[in-house]
Amino acid sequence: MLREEERLALGAFVKLSRAVETVIAKTQRHLADSGLTLSQFGVLEALYHLGPLNQREIGRKILKSSGNISLVLTNLERRSLIHRTRLAHDRRHVTVELSDRGRELIETIFPRHSGTIVAALSVLDRQEQEELGRLCRKLGLANRSGRGQERT
Amino acid sequence: MLREEERLALGAFVKLSRAVETVIAKTQRHLADSGLTLSQFGVLEALYHLGPLNQREIGRKILKSSGNISLVLTNLERRSLIHRTRLAHDRRHVTVELSDRGRELIETIFPRHSGTIVAALSVLDRQEQEELGRLCRKLGLANRSGRGQERT
DNA sequence: CGGTGATAGTTTAATATCAAACTATTTTAC
């Protein structure tokens, strides 16, 4: 019914999706203990590793629309995990940075998050993880949204 | 700063997530032309390939919570793409099936959807797709949610 | 200047998503 080429590609993609979903589900369970969603964690982690960013830069890092970032930041701000500041010399930009509480939280949570992923991937040996990374990198780069299809 | 094991696993996982996100983004753009979300498409596709199912079975197929399935079905029902029927001999169960309109729609859309994925994966040759499938299958199976963590 | 266009962020409307509480129904145990 399906051509061979089709069967192979669809099968690989289903397995790819399922694999990501199962690992993400594990990380979400653990993040929920701290009352964080995966998106909130993504923002805190980006700020932690890259320092203060404006909202567009955050959106580019975690691949979300600007409207979405705006909301996620509002929720983080409500819990005093980040600060937003308008730049004086260009009032269109908002600089986002971790609060002390936010820094403490991400410093506590990141090792656990990382541990969850390392454990999940540990069914694959070093060489398999390298190969998986190589194939996914190739796939991701070839299909990255180009030609004016970035999210606004 | 990060141990080698950690760097490798986190790196592989980020690439894995990005690859899935980029391919999914492509399929969503195309599904949006028909006014379907990915979840709605997932339901229609399951019904198309597997025949009538109850809501729990659908949830298991597309890995979503029962509450979510309930809502997605309501939205599909509003557009007359599916029918819901209570089973006479066990009134707890709802049998979901494609309407004629739903069948027409999925028959039109599925080939395009499939084509999008085949095209996206085509940067990998046959052997690479097989290897990617093998690695992801291993990863997914090892981390499938067990121990009472299914979604309700 | 002074308007035109670009850029950053916010808001809105629709859908999705989960966990948890809830309803309805059936099965099981006593």
Add this chain to the structure above:
DNA sequence: GTAAAATAGTTTGATATTAAACTATCACCG
């Protein structure tokens, strides 16, 4: 046979998500 437990589905409350419309600000050009 009825009470308790299990099962299927729905609802609720909170967050996420996008596209598109919108606001505010700045840059550039005449």
